[in-house]
Amino acid sequence: MSHTVPPLHEETMQLRVLPPPPPEADPGYSFVEEPLPGWTLPPPAQMGWAADTGRRRRTVGLALLAVILLVQAALSLRLANSAFEDEALYIWAGHVEIGHLFYGAPNYGGFDTYFSGAPVLYPVLAAAVDSVLGLAGVRAMSLLFMLTATACLYGLTRRLFNERAGLAAGALFAVSMPTLFLGHFATYDALAVCLLALTGWLLVVVAPRHWALAAPVALVAALAVGVKYASALFLPTLVLLYVLAAYRHHHVRRALLRGALFSVATLGILVGGLVASGYLTAIQSTTTARAHGSTPTWQIVQDTARWAGLLVAVALVGTVTYARTARLSEIPGWRRAVPGRRWRTCLGVLLTGTALLAPAYQIHLHTETSLQKHIGFGLFFAAPMAGVGVTRLMGAHVKFPQWAIAIGVVALTLGLSQSATYFGSWPDTRYLVPQLSYTVRPGQHWLGDPKEGPVYYLSRERRTSYQDWLSFFFIDYKTRDGRRLSGIPGYRAAVRDGWFDGVVLNYSGGLAPAEEAVRQEMRTSGRYRLKGSLPYRTSTGTGHFEIWVRQSGGPR
Amino acid sequence: MKATSLGRLLAAVVTAVVCLAGCVSTGPAPVGAGGDGAQPAVSLPGGGTTYAPAQPYDVTPLLHPRKKYFGATFDGVPRDLGPVGKYASQVGRTPTMLEYYLGWGDALQADQTEAVWENGQLPYIAWEPHKATLAQIADGSQDAYIVSTARTLRAVNVPVAISLAHEMNGGWYPWGHGKATAAQFVKAWRHVHDVFQDEGVSTVIWVWSPNVVNPVPQVALKPYWPGDGYVDWVGVVGYYARTGAQDFAALFGPTFRQIRTFTERPFLLAETGAQPSPRKSAQITELLKTVAGRSDVVGFIWFDLDKETDWRVDSSPEALAAFRAAARDHRYDLDFTALKHTRQKQR
Numbered sequence: 001m002s003h004t005v006p007p008l009h010e011e012t013m014q015l016r017v018l019p020p021p022p023p024e025a026d027p028g029y030s031f032v033e034e035p036l037p038g039w040t041l042p043p044p045a046q047m048g049w050a051a052d053t054g055r056r057r058r059t060v061g062l063a064l065l066a067v068i069l070l071v072q073a074a075l076s077l078r079l080a081n082s083a084f085e086d087e088a089l090y091i092w093a094g095h096v097e098i099g100h101l102f103y104g105a106p107n108y109g110g111f112d113t114y115f116s117g118a119p120v121l122y123p124v125l126a127a128a129v130d131s132v133l134g135l136a137g138v139r140a141m142s143l144l145f146m147l148t149a150t151a152c153l154y155g156l157t158r159r160l161f162n163e164r165a166g167l168a169a170g171a172l173f174a175v176s177m178p179t180l181f182l183g184h185f186a187t188y189d190a191l192a193v194c195l196l197a198l199t200g201w202l203l204v205v206v207a208p209r210h211w212a213l214a215a216p217v218a219l220v221a222a223l224a225v226g227v228k229y230a231s232a233l234f235l236p237t238l239v240l241l242y243v244l245a246a247y248r249h250h251h252v253r254r255a256l257l258r259g260a261l262f263s264v265a266t267l268g269i270l271v272g273g274l275v276a277s278g279y280l281t282a283i284q285s286t287t288t289a290r291a292h293g294s295t296p297t298w299q300i301v302q303d304t305a306r307w308a309g310l311l312v313a314v315a316l317v318g319t320v321t322y323a324r325t326a327r328l329s330e331i332p333g334w335r336r337a338v339p340g341r342r343w344r345t346c347l348g349v350l351l352t353g354t355a356l357l358a359p360a361y362q363i364h365l366h367t368e369t370s371l372q373k374h375i376g377f378g379l380f381f382a383a384p385m386a387g388v389g390v391t392r393l394m395g396a397h398v399k400f401p402q403w404a405i406a407i408g409v410v411a412l413t414l415g416l417s418q419s420a421t422y423f424g425s426w427p428d429t430r431y432l433v434p435q436l437s438y439t440v441r442p443g444q445h446w447l448g449d450p451k452e453g454p455v456y457y458l459s460r461e462r463r464t465s466y467q468d469w470l471s472f473f474f475i476d477y478k479t480r481d482g483r484r485l486s487g488i489p490g491y492r493a494a495v496r497d498g499w500f501d502g503v504v505l506n507y508s509g510g511l512a513p514a515e516e517a518v519r520q521e522m523r524t525s526g527r528y529r530l531k532g533s534l535p536y537r538t539s540t541g542t543g544h545f546e547i548w549v550r551q552s553g554g555p556r
Numbered sequence: 557m558k559a560t561s562l563g564r565l566l567a568a569v570v571t572a573v574v575c576l577a578g579c580v581s582t583g584p585a586p587v588g589a590g591g592d593g594a595q596p597a598v599s600l601p602g603g604g605t606t607y608a609p610a611q612p613y614d615v616t617p618l619l620h621p622r623k624k625y626f627g628a629t630f631d632g633v634p635r636d637l638g639p640v641g642k643y644a645s646q647v648g649r650t651p652t653m654l655e656y657y658l659g660w661g662d663a664l665q666a667d668q669t670e671a672v673w674e675n676g677q678l679p680y681i682a683w684e685p686h687k688a689t690l691a692q693i694a695d696g697s698q699d700a701y702i703v704s705t706a707r708t709l710r711a712v713n714v715p716v717a718i719s720l721a722h723e724m725n726g727g728w729y730p731w732g733h734g735k736a737t738a739a740q741f742v743k744a745w746r747h748v749h750d751v752f753q754d755e756g757v758s759t760v761i762w763v764w765s766p767n768v769v770n771p772v773p774q775v776a777l778k779p780y781w782p783g784d785g786y787v788d789w790v791g792v793v794g795y796y797a798r799t800g801a802q803d804f805a806a807l808f809g810p811t812f813r814q815i816r817t818f819t820e821r822p823f824l825l826a827e828t829g830a831q832p833s834p835r836k837s838a839q840i841t842e843l844l845k846t847v848a849g850r851s852d853v854v855g856f857i858w859f860d861l862d863k864e865t866d867w868r869v870d871s872s873p874e875a876l877a878a879f880r881a882a883a884r885d886h887r888y889d890l891d892f893t894a895l896k897h898t899r900q901k902q903r
Contacts, residue, residue, distance in 0.1 A: 080590040417586070424588020435611055507754065523750075526784025529619075532612045533758035535710065539587045544756030549616065 061163040065154050065170060069147050072174035075416065076143050076183030079423040082430055083135055087186040088456035091138060092466060093119050094127025108467060112279055117228040120277075122188035135456075138186040145194035146183035149380060150174045152197035157384040159204045160245070160347070162391075168404065169387025172314070175412045177307050178376025180419035189373045192231045195224035197380055199238055203262070207245035211258050214242070218265035225270055229283045230374065232270075233361065237354040237381055239263050244347050248339060293367030300368055304359040307418060308375045308382075310411055312355050315382040318389030319348030328396040348385055355382035372422050424539035427506065431534050432545045433457040436504070439531065439547060440464050444501035447472070447491070449515060450545075454504065470500075472514045488517045495521040495528070498550050503528065508543030522548055613759045615715045618678065619788055620822060623890040624848055625855025626883065627653030627680065629827070631862075634668040637675050643860060646870055649883040652890045653717070655680040655827070655857045660698075661687040664705045666712045673714040676892070680717040680763070680826075680857065684729070685744075690721065690736040694743035702748055706755035715759050719791050719826060720748055722765035725775040733772065738779035745782040761788045765826045768794035768811045770801055777811075778818045789854060790815055791826025795867070796839045798831045803839070804846045825856035829867030836871065837878035844882035855890075 083091075097119055099105035111119040126138045133140070150170050157166035173179055182190045199221040206213035221238060224231040243259035250258070274280060323345040326338035339347075355378035362371050393403035429450065436454050440446060440463050448454060451471040458464045477490035477499070485493050494500060495518055503522065505515050522528040528548040535544040585591040628651045630639035644650040654677035658664060664681070672679040688698050709716060721731040724741050731741070745764075752760060764787040766777055781787075792815075794807045801807035812823065825847065830836045847856050860868045869879040 078585070078589050081588055416589075420586045420589035420591075422588065424586065424591065431611055507756070523785035524783060526786075528785075529616065529788075530753060530758045531616050532614055533710070533753070533756035534612060535756045537587055546753070546756075546758070552620075 057163060061154075061158065061167065064167050065151065068154075068167065068170050068174050069150060072147060072150060072179065072183065073143060075175065075419070076146065076180050079180065079184040079419060081423050081426065082428045082433070083453050083456055084185070084187075084426050085450055085452040087135070087138070088452035090115075090123045090187055091126045091130045091135070092452065092456050092459070094123030094125070094130070096466070097124050098127050112277070116230065117188040117192070118226045118273075118277065118279060121223075121227050122191050125191075126186055135186060139184050142186055142190035143183045145190040146179055149190075149194045149197035150179070152194075152201035153380060153383055156197075156201045156204050157387050159201075160384055161388055164391045164398075165384065165387035167387070168390035169383040171408060172311050172386050172390070172411050173379060173383040175408075175415035176311060176376070176379055177415050177418035177422065178372060178379060180415055181422050182373060182376055184423065185373075187373075188228045189370075189376070192224050192228035193377055193380060195220055195227060196231055196234055196238070196377065199224060200241060200381070203238060203242040204245045207242060207258075208249040211254075211261060214258060214262040215265050218262055218269060221262075221266045222269035222273065225266075226273055230358075231377070233357055234354065234377060234381070235263075235266060237350060237357075240350050241347075244343065244350070247343065292365050293369070295366050295368045297363050297366070300359060300363050300366075300371065303368065303371060304356075304375060306414075307372060308355060308359075308379055310407070310414060311379055311386045312352065312382055314389040314393075314407060315352040315355065315385035316389070318385040318387070318392060319345075319352045321392040322348050322385070322388050328391070348388075351381050351385045354378050421539045427508075427536040427538050427543060427545070429453045429457070429545075431536075432504070432547075435532050435534060435547060437461060437463055439502060439549060441501070442468075444468060445499060446470070446502050446504065447494075447500045447518065448504035449506045449512075450504065472512060472518075488514050491518050492521045496525050498527045501550055502531075503546075503548040505546040505548070506543065507546060508538075508541060519546075519548075527551060612710075613713055613715050615759055615761055617895045618715055618761065618892075620854065621890055621895060624853070624888050625653045625678065625824065625857075625890060626651055626888040627655060627677075627855055627857035628860050629655035629680075629857055630860050634665070634672050634679070637671060639860075640675060640677065643869075646876060646880075647883045648880050649888060651677050652888075652892070653678045653680050653855060653857055655682060657682045657684055659687065660685040660693075661701060664708050666708050669709075669716060670712050670714055678715055678717060678761075678892075680719070682722050682765070682826075683718055683720045685721055685731050690731050690740040690744040694740060694747050696747070699751060702751045703755055706752045706757045709752075709759060710755060710757045713759060715761065717761040717763050717789070719763040719765035720745055722791070722826065723767040723793055724765075724780055725769070725772055725777060726767045727772070733775045741780050742782045746786055749782070749786050762786060763789045763791040763824060763826060764821075765791035765793060766811070766815075768792060768801075768807060769814060770794075770807070770810060773810075777814055781818055784819055784821060787819070787821055789824045790819065790821050791824045793827040794825065795828060795859070796830035796833075796836070796843075798833050802835060804842050823850075823853045825853065827859050828856055829859035829861075830875070831865045831867065832871045832875070836875045840869070840875060840878045841882050844879070844885065844888075848885045848887040855888075 093109060093111040093115070096105070096107065096109055096111070100107035101120070101124070111123070115123075126141070129137045129141050150173055153173050154166040154170040157169040182193060199217055202217045202220065203214070206217060221235060225235070239259050239262055242262055243255050246255035246258045274283075323341060326341075326344060355375075358374035358378050359371065362368065362374065390404050390407055393407070394400050398404075427450075432450075433454060437458060440454075440458055442463060442465070444464070445468055446454075446464065447470045449472050451469050455464060455466050455469050459466065472491070475486055475490040475494065477485050477494045479485060479493050480497060491514055495503075503518060505511065505519060510516075511519060527550060529551050530546055531549045532547045533544045534547075535542065626649055628640075628643055630643065632639060633654055633656045640651060640654060654672050654675075656672075656679070658681050660683065669679050669681075685693060692698055693702075721729070721741060721744070723729060724732055724736075724738075726732050727734045729735075749762060764780075764782065766780065769775070769777065792808060792811050794801075794811070796802065796807060808823075808825070815823075825843075828843065830839045830843075843856065847853050858867075858869065862868060870876045
């Protein structure tokens with residue numbers, strides 16, 4: 001039989017047939033490869049597992065990144081709800097600022113005293129987009145920001161580690177709840193995450209290059225803080241990341257000098273901006289001296305675990321394995337030019353630890369406000385280590401892909417359900433606004449919860465204006481006999497006097513004290529009648545909006 | 557080379573499609589992911605039908621319409637709406653309000669309520685608490701039933717007038733004077749009203765319905781008044797009997813005057829009729845003319861039943877002729893569609 005077989009091509013055989021196994025079988029996943037005595041390794045060849053980044057590898061990496069971005073966009077865009085009060089408020093504030101900055105209109109609202117970001121940055125941008133494309137356009141802009149953040153994450157991780165870790169990090173970050181949520185949420189969080197991501201990526205890019213390149217990056221970092229003051233929490237991480245990245249190419253002294261330069265430049269820009277704008281009060285009230293809440297620590301920990309637990313756990317695996325071994329034993333000659341253990345430990349701890357900054361600060365404040373958004377900031381930093389964790393669990397030559405599949409499936413499932421839950425947590429005003437649009441007349445006084453949503457939608461139709469609406473947050477009512485009342489007595493007196501033309505209430509298993517007092521006053525005084533009750537369902541329960549209008553005749 | 561790039565492109569497209577296919581929703585999406593979170597679909601108790609009202613019916617234009625309600629009640633309604641058509645052909649005008657009774661504990665029939673509205677009448681439900689005392693209603697022990705009735709009404713989404721425990725100032729019903737206190741009545745009324753509001757029902761016109769004070773002059777009405785915020789109409793019940801008041805002023809005047817001491821809410825003659833007598837035709841003519849002419853009366857409901865005596869409009873040819881003639885008055889041309897359109901035109 002054998003003489004009928006064509007002669008074998010020697011070169012092909014060498015490629016196809018495995019060399020005889022070494023005497024002690026290498027399982028393939030051991031992190032420390034024992035070199036066989038007497039062997040010298042040939043120089044690394046241009047092949048699949050090569051250490052350098054060939055053009056093909058780069059293209060494949062970018063193509064897979066494009067797929068990840070496509071999935072992220074699809075998952076974010078599937079989220080649907082009417083404008084959340086913050087979205088409505090920021091866009092509205094932007095219109096006011098535009099009117100003030102460009103057309104000399106009065107700057108009412110005092111947004112600079114309580115916004116947690118500069119009202120002249122994101123709100124103005126959002127309002128400009130809103131004028132042309134509406135809320136959908138502003139939300140699409142947020143998506144663009146979050147896609148940029150994912151792309152920056154890939155670039156950053158690729159530079160620190162490799163493409164495979166970059167793709168794993170990008171995929172985990174892209175399907176996480178905060179990313180999907182912020183990708184369709186028109187607040188300054190998405191822009192802030194994007195700018196921080198851009199800063200991180202740029203710092204790693206400029207680290208081996210000229211020291212002066214850090215100055216323009218400082219501008220981006222300062223802009224991130226200006227857009228959302230809480231971004232400053234992540235500046236130390238960025239500085240340390242820059243120092244670590246620079247240390248790989250320069251001496252320790254020069255690396256530290258670069259870090260100091262970047263810090264000084266960023267702080268200089270921030271201090272300059274602060275002095276010029278006078279936003280210090282707002283920064284204190286919204287960010288540094290934020291009101292303490294009463295949320296128990298355990299609940300914050302639990303929610304953090306639900307939203308960020310998986311990614312942080314994988315990042316921990318990445319941190320530990322990376323500290324132990326610099327590289328998987330895939331590439332011949334990998335021992336050359338790997339960073340030292342101390343550097344690896346520092347990087348891992350820095351990146352993973354940053355994910356816990358925001359929850360730790362919120363535990364300190366005992367408040368869960370916006371936690372689901374703030375976690376997203378930290379996840380960006382932990383994601384590279386999570387990418388490393390996934391590649392390490394998969395092993396050399398992707399020997400155990402089931403790890404990546406399992407982690408990916410769990411991450412996708414959690415991201416899908418959690419993002420939908422949080423995007424559906426506020427009541428949809430889809431039917432409330434049309435109902436109000438033929439009830440509310442320009443110049444009428446309205447009291448409302450919700451207030452921002454109706455004001456945003458109705459002012460687009462020129463039905464009402466921000467000044468015509470009061471919320472249940474604050475009232476300073478002057479009674480007919482000249483007394484000034486605030487709080488519940490103020491609301492009661494205003495209802496008794498029939499000062500409001502209408503009232504919108506949000507009933508969900510009960511009412512807040514001020515709203516309950518107003519409803520009771522409307523019932524007992526008989527000056528208002530319930531015009532419509534609009535039932536709604538959120539991801540957390542059911543309720544209804546009530547529209548009350550002043551009766552034209554009025555009782556005796 | 558070309559084949560390779562084509563293959564790569566194909567592979568990229570297939571990967572993208574496979575990844576995106578997982579994002580395509582199948583079946584109802586959860587709230588927040590495109591699921592309908594604005595209006596829940598409601599299953600009706602017993603009915604099994606599911607409704608998803610887009611907007612609650614706005615009853616405010618129905619409270620003080622310029623035209624008058626031309627109401628009636630018959631035996632067998634609302635199960636059978638045949639009498640409505642028969643009455644309409646008899647008197648030459650289709651009623652715009654239909655009163656019927658709901659015993660406490662009985663399920664409000666969604667389909668019947670809707671059918672009445674579709675038939676052109678505002679459903680007027682006289683809710684009679686025979687099976688529960690006012691004290692029980694007030695203390696919350698009847699809430700399951702109140703809530704289920706409220707939810708049915710919210711799902712049906714048609715305007716409905718409700719009078720709870722009518723003729724409470726008389727002593728002939730178990731909830732009436734002498735069997736329950738005025739304070740209990742007020743507490744029960746407010747409780748039912750509040751539960752309805754808490755359940756998101758805004759389509760109810762609340763009718764406080766005392767009997768005329770003439771037979772019970774010693775019972776003051778004011779203690780029974782739940783407050784302007786709880787009542788839309790004052791539905792006075794009064795009949796022209798062979799003995800007693802013989803004209804509008806004598807029958808309703810004293811009650812109207814007493815009520816005007818504590819509220820300005822408009823009147824409705826929630827139940828009226830005339831016993832057969834030589835004066836019946838004249839009483840009918842005067843009644844319909846007075847109701848049409850008074851701006852503080854929104855309409856009347858004719859008790860067209862042969863119960864104890866023949867209150868019906870056709871008890872004699874003369875009475876029917878008088879009714880037909882008086883019913884021709886254009887001030888009874890109430891048009892619900894026009895009212896709704898007026899509302900929508902304001903948009």
